[in-house]
């Protein structure tokens with residue numbers, strides 16, 4: 001504990017931001033999400049999750065306590081839980097009635113109504129074979145909780161909406177020989193009666209879809225960045241460690257800290273799992289502090305998921321219309337890394353390649369970046385058109401205003417939530433430019449932007465790459481292609 005505090009203070013001091021170790025404030029739950037109206041729960045603002053699970057022979061046992069603030073009077077309240085059998089519920093230590101409703105509602109009736117503004121704890125005991133979409137089981141007996149937009153409710157009762165961020169403690173009990181990796185900082189491991197107990201403490205608010213537990217026969221490698229920030233890399237059964245990729249992490253974090261503002265968390269790392277074996281596992285997700293990758297990672301894929309630690313994790317969606325505030329930025333961050341590391345000419349390679357793609361794909365412009373529509377919350381347009389938009393914005397307002405906006409965004413919404421329209425306002429404010437037309441054409445339209453907004457500044461005259469040239473820049477090392485859906 002003492003070491004952790006010293007490291008946090010040292011990191012903050014090195015980064016010159018003393019206020020960083022201030023306690024986080026959890027955000028409030030919203031009402032119905034426009035895309036997932038059943039997600040989240042009115043009147044419930046979860047402040048902290050204390051999730052305890054056991055995993056053995058394909059069966060999960062759970063004993064989870066949530067600390068909640070009532071934002072309305074609650075004669076009863078809802079949480080989200082998919083499948084699993086609930087055996088008992090307490091509210092502040094007293095047995096409570098409960099029932100299941102709809103696809104994933106757990107409705108709890110306390111012995112006495114909870115008054116508006118009160119803080120209370122509810123303990124839920126549950127178990128069974130997980131059936132939710134976010135729980136993946138390996139042939140070797142291991143398991144992984146991973147999925148966006150939904151995964152949390154497959155292994156713990158949650159207020160499953162990104163607007164309700166909370167601190168998160170995980171206790172995972174597994175048979176000896178297995179390792180459980182979670183978010184946040186590891187606490188001492190305990191063993192008893194053939195079981196090993198792993199505990200992880202995430203003390204910054206985290207959105208539910210960014211929480212994870214990975215249970216495997218991990219090889220764990222620990223080291224430190226030059227500034228002392230701890231790094232932890234976990235490689236699942238059958239995955240070879242990648243020390244050369246690990247070595248890129250401090251460089252990526254240093255670059256992004258310069259461009260976006262201080263790294264938001266006190267540690268960094270990655271989890272690599274053999275996702276193909278379990279089937280239907282996302283290629284990579286930016287699980288907080290420690291993104292999870294299928295198969296392995298390299299510097300460019302790391303740069304995307306590490307950029308999410310700022311965009312999506314520190315500053316999270318207001319609702320699922322806001323995918324761009326995570327994916328547009330993380331995808332563009334790949335280019336920022338390539339520009340810094342490999343001297344990539346973003347105008348004449350990246351942007352020219354995207355112009356070519358826009359000619360070859362008749363649907364390229366057809367999706368709005370803000371509010372793309374239900375089922376399109378992580379549409380490929382957020383990555384392709386979205387990263388193009390940010391490069392055009394940078395050329396429109398200049399580097400000082402562009403990166404100044406990103407830093408203000410991170411500072412103003414620390415540990416919080418914001419929407420893409422909030423970003424539009426901030427960019428206009430910081431740059432002093434009227435960007436209404438720019439964002440109308442790029443983010444709220446389904447057609448190609450006018451030339452003034454498509455080719456501002458040094459992009460004037462940039463032409464699409466020839467169709468037979470698939471180069472994405474000089475100096476880029478030969479690395480595996482990403483074929484499965486990006487997250």
Ligand SMILES: [Zn+2]
Nearest residue numbers: 327330486487
């Ligand atoms: Zn992403």
